[in-house]
Amino acid sequence: MxxxxxxxxxxxxxxxxxxxxxxxxxxPACGSSDDNAMPGMHHDASASATHSADPSMSGMPGMDHAGDGNGLAAAKDGYRLTSADSTLTAGRPAAYRFTVTGPDGRPVTRFALDQTKRMHFYAVRSDLTGFRHLHPAMASDGTWTAALPALAPGSWRVFASFTPDSGSGKGEDLVLSRTVTVPGRATDTPxxxxxxxxxxxxxxxxxxxxxxxxxxxxxxxxxxxxxxxxxxxxxxxxxxxxxxxxxxxxxxxxxxxxxxxxxxxxxxxxxxxxxxxxxxxxxxxxxxxxxxxxxxxxxxxxxxx
The missing domain is CATH 2.60.40.1930 (Macroglobulin (MG2) domain)
Incomplete structure (x- = not known):
């Protein structure tokens, strides 16, 4: 388990x-994305670093495989992170849209607060030299939108960290993830x-x-x-x-x-x-x-x- x-x-x-x-x-509450305006929040840890796709993080859309835990799965305990976005535009900000579906197959719309937020969203580059931490906005139908800044080309893994506030998983802390590609020339950085x-x-x-x-x-x-x-x-x-x-x-x-x-x-x-x-x-x-x-x-x- x-x-x-x-x-x-x-x-x-x-x-x-x-x-x-x-x-x-x-x-503060669902729909907030205040971190986007905070200086220093969305800079790469190594500003000049670029990277190449890491096979362990790559995959066709919908083909993320479950790991042994630690957020390396797109689905867990009946909850699934889904998104039509498998590729982001290089060189400019992008909106990553995703939905969390529950065991009944429907989008989850009720989330508990965790550290003042209902959804924590992370993006990390395959070589771990790029990092983003956002608080996306949720529409009434359960679709979340994370306003990502321009990302360097290569493979990224995105994580959704949340706690359902209804259904069979109520109160359970979950972390789900998928991979996304930013096109362009990419160089691996140690x-x-x-x-x-x-x-x-x-x-x-x-x-x-x-x-x-x-x-x-x-x-x-x-x-x-x-x-x-x-x-x-x-x-x-x-x-x-x-x-x-x-x-x-x-x-x-x-x-x-x-x-x-x-x-x-x-x-x-x-x-x-x-x-x-x-x-x-x-x-x-x-x-x-x-x-x-x-x-x-x-x-x-x-x-x-």
């Missing part, structure tokens, strides 16, 4: 609620080497801790600027940071949450997480945080043994 990373984190967070050492690692520190918009993000595959370990993220601790992080999606991870090779998905309490615009410099990534190897982590009304995205490669 597939259990989403978010559901697993929530259960473990409840068990560890009284222990400060146990922490959670790591998109994943940046594993590291514990990275720079983003003048901020330094440092990760400490030694997570191991399939095991829960504490992990801390520290954010500094010019060598000084940052203490003015602003709330984003009811937390001080949003962390998403993708596994090198298959793009397995992990959506993880910090447990640090929110106290207005006074977050940082340290954010505590409960790290549990299911597979060994390299994971590309994308940390999103906000200061002065501006969204920042920091990316680094974490090696999990």
């Amino acid at each position: 597939f259990v989403s990373p978010r559901a697993a984190v929530r259960r473990r967070a409840l068990v560890a609620a009284g222990a400060a050492a146990v922490l959670a690692l790591a998109l 994943l940046p080497a594993a590291t514990t520190s990275t720079e983003a918009d003048g901020y330094t993000v440092t990760v400490t801790g030694r997570p191991m595959a399939g095991m829960a370990h504490p992990l801390t993220v520290r954010i500094t600027e010019g060598g000084e601790p940052v203490t003015d992080l602003q709330p984003y999606l009811d937390t001080y940071a949003h962390l998403t991870a993708f596994h090198e090779g298959d793009a397995a998905f992990a959506h993880l949450h910090p447990t640090t309490g929110v106290d207005g615009g006074h977050g940082g410099p340290d954010l505590s997480f409960h790290a549990e990534l299911p597979a060994s190897g390299n994971w590309r982590l994308f940390l999103q945080f906000r200061t002065g009304g501006t969204m920042h995205t920091a990316a680094l490669t974490l090696r999990i043994s």
Whole structure:
């Protein structure tokens, strides 16, 4: 039985609620796409990177095969992510339209709020050097539209993360995905080497801790600027940071949450997480945080043994 990373984190967070050492690692209402206007939210982690299609992420329309979990399936527990869009226009913004159908075959129109949103939509390039996190708008018939910025040519995997608010899957966290192609010349870009520190918009993000595959370990993220601790992080999606991870090779998905309490615009410099990534190897982590009304995205490669 597939259990989403978010559901697993929530259960473990409840068990560890009284222990400060146990922490959670790591998109307003239906129809919102506010992140599209946030500076820094939709830039590639490597601005000059292009890529080629990865066979493990490619496929004919409707031919995405179910993985062992971690969002690598177009269908799960009777719910299916469907879309007529298998190709996006290169070099300009595009609207990706999709529907989630339920076990009865009908479009689902009732979704529960998760971190203030009813749908979190992600797009990641096959080489993990491109990343987007959006909150699409839903029409009354259950059709969602994600307003994607211009994407580099190559193969991308798109993920829909949601919780049905009716039907047999009510309350169940689900992550479904499909592949989409952006035409054009594409060059593969090697994943940046594993590291514990990275720079983003003048901020330094440092990760400490030694997570191991399939095991829960504490992990801390520290954010500094010019060598000084940052203490003015602003709330984003009811937390001080949003962390998403993708596994090198298959793009397995992990959506993880910090447990640090929110106290207005006074977050940082340290954010505590409960790290549990299911597979060994390299994971590309994308940390999103906000200061002065501006969204920042920091990316680094974490090696999990």
